[in-house]
Each structure stands twice: as structure tokens, then as C-alpha cells.
Amino acid sequence: MPEVTPLPLAQLTTLRTGGAPSRMIDAPTSDELVEAVREVWSEGEPCLMLGGGSNLFAGDEPFDGTVVRVLTQGIERLEARPGFVRLRVQAGHNWDDLVAYAVENGLAGIEAMSGIPGTTGAAPIQNIGAYGQEIVQTLVEVELLDEVDHEIRTVSADELGLGFRTSALKHHYGSVPERAAVILSVTLELAEVGHADRPIEGAQLRSALGLRADQNVTLAWIREHVLATRARKGMVLDDADPDTYSAGSFFQNAIVSASFARTLPPECPQWPVSPDLDPLLVIPLENFDGYIPPQPSVPSDVKVSAAWLIEQSGVGKGFRLGRSRAALSSKHALALTNRGEATAAEIAELARFIQGRVLSEFGLLLQPEPVLVGVEL
Structure with missing residues (x-):
């Protein structure tokens, strides 16, 4: 179970933010991974599992705990x-x-x-x-x-x-x-x-x-x-393209009720989401009279395009706040990007601004998709 010199999370995440943890362990085999995690859990210290770092938004302060890098292959x-x-x-x-x-x-x-x-x-x-x-x-x-x-x-x-x-x-x-x-x-x-x-x-x-x-x-x-x-769309990692210095889609497409979806402009892309229904109806044989009651009607929720809401709230591709080093991708309105040594604080500021604009225009608070560590929105 090799303990290694901790690297800043900015070097290990695609959004390129984050300080160094207190401790870092590399786990190249399944046995080493289990051993490392059990040890950290037993010690009661914070533990952060790190794979490709593509769905993680880490804060600027050092992570006060152990990062276990999952390096198993096969x-x-x-x-x-x-x-x-x-x-x-x-x-x-x-x-x-x-x-x-x-x-x-x-x-x-x-x-x-x-x-x-x-x-x-x-x-x-x-x-x-x-x-x-x-x-x-x-x-x-x-x-x-x-x-x-x-x-x-x-x-x-x-x-x-x-x-x-x-x-x-x-x-x-x-x-x-x-x-x-x-x-x-x-x-x-x-x-x-x-x-x-x-x-x-x-x-x-x-x-x-x-x-x-x-x-x-x-x-x-x-x-x-x-x-x-x-x-x-800038969604394939490329060191030569700052549009890929991101965590992919930063905000989730929102799942809303059908009634709320009707309050949005008809141009907003929407997709019905099938409701969860109980697939099993059990009728005791001694009680069965030949009649099967109909399934209750459950209105379908609706998935709406977060990218469309962002752009229609006045925040277009490539948008940035003042001299901030964080910006929306020039190719995709859902990707917040690091244009070069942006801090987590700069990216969080842009995220909060976008949330505020969409909330003000459409009454909907977009939720972040990446896992946030040491960051508040």
C-alpha cells in the first residue's frame, strides 16, 4: 500500500482546481485498495476516493484528510x-x-x-x-x-x-x-x-x-x-483545448413536474420522464373475481434543458465575469471551464452567478452535477 508525496488536486482533476491533501495513497491493486480504505476508515479521518478526477470540483484549501487514488486495472x-x-x-x-x-x-x-x-x-x-x-x-x-x-x-x-x-x-x-x-x-x-x-x-x-x-x-x-x-462540444479531454478543462456538464438537466414545465417557454427543450410504477399487482386467488383494477394514473415528470435555460437567461457560450479566469465553454453552455490557473473561488463565483440568472428568469435553481469538496455554492 504505497503512500506517496501528496499532489495538489489541481494536477489530478480535469477542472484543475484543488490544494494538496494531508496524505495520499496509491492503490494499483484491489487488495491494496481495500487495505488502504479500511485503514483510513478505521482511523476516522476524512477519505476522498479519486479516480479520473473528471467529476470533482475541489476547493482551493488543502484537503484535510487522505486521498486514495484508485489505480486498479483489468x-x-x-x-x-x-x-x-x-x-x-x-x-x-x-x-x-x-x-x-x-x-x-x-x-x-x-x-x-x-x-x-x-x-x-x-x-x-x-x-x-x-x-x-x-x-x-x-x-x-x-x-x-x-x-x-x-x-x-x-x-x-x-x-x-x-x-x-x-x-x-x-x-x-x-x-x-x-x-x-x-x-x-x-x-x-x-x-x-x-x-x-x-x-x-x-x-x-x-x-x-x-x-x-x-x-x-x-x-x-x-x-x-x-x-x-x-x-x-469540448467534451473530449485535450490538453491543447481549454474548453476541455472542465468537469463536463456542471449543472444537471432539471427534472420538474409537468405543471412547472408548462410555465417555461414552449421553445425550451423538454423530455418526458417515465414515472416509477409498481410493476407487481398481487390479488389472492380466493379473492379474484375476474376484475383487475386499473393502474393509477401518475403524471410524468419532465426533464428540461439546463443549457437552454442558461443561454436564454443571458449567459452565452464563452461568458466570464470581468477578468475572471473561469468562463463558460465557448462550445457548450453547460461546461464551466478553467481558462488558465483559475481558482475554485472564481469557478464557484461564476456558478453562483449562473444559478442566480436562471432562478431570476425562470424560477428554477440549477443543481451542480460534480461532487463538490471544500466548495460552497
């Missing part, structure tokens, strides 16, 4: 039902490297999530997704270390509370996770489709890539064009 191929393959992936494995592996091996289910930065272990926490694909669609289970009793458990996907960019494991701004744990590995089930052209399910993906409903393409074609689309 993909293990497992048996699955006919036509599918299961992959058990170590938590520290680069997510896009996993997508590349899947595409190279003709495995479908995560190709639309090409180019998303970060590690595989972080993917279920955020329930990452893009262009109509989400990890919830292929996730089977995770192996995790539980903070309550420090035991290792295998937990099925349906126990993780996976929702839109959230899970029971996520540390939301202003709250604590429903379940405190560290993911050690992730198991996905992907379809074996090979390398031939095939029809593309999902209108959102077809629309993003300009595909007709009857147009067939390969997994490799999808990956190539998703990467190009994300690059045009």
Missing part, C-alpha cells in the same frame, strides 16, 4: 446467457478504454458513451449516460467495500437506486450518500453483435448522429462519430 470476460458477454472491470480502469475494448470485440451497449472521461468504478455512481444509453441498461452488479462494516459485498444493479445521473452511492451537493461504499469492480452484460452494419435503436442517438431510422452502421462507426460530436 477486464475479465465471463460467461453469460446466449448472445451476450459479461465483463468484470476493475474500478480504476479508464472508462473510454473499456468502451474501445467493447467496440473492438463487437460488444454492444456502451458505444454511445464513448469519450466520457473518468474511471469505470465511478460510472455507476453517476449512472453515466449519453445519447440515450445509460450504464443502468447494461450493469449487472458491482463489488463494493461497505463503509458500515468494512466488508466486501457483491450488490446487484437493482439495489443501487440508479436514476438520472444518480445512484444511492452518489454524494449529492448538500447531502450524503444513501449508501456509503467504495466500488471495487463493475460487471456489465453486453450483446455480441460483431462488426457488421446493424440497425440503431434509439431516436436520440440516431438524431445526434444524423442517421435515418432505416440506416445501418457498425459499432466502430458509432464510436468514431460520437467522439467527433463530443469533441466539437
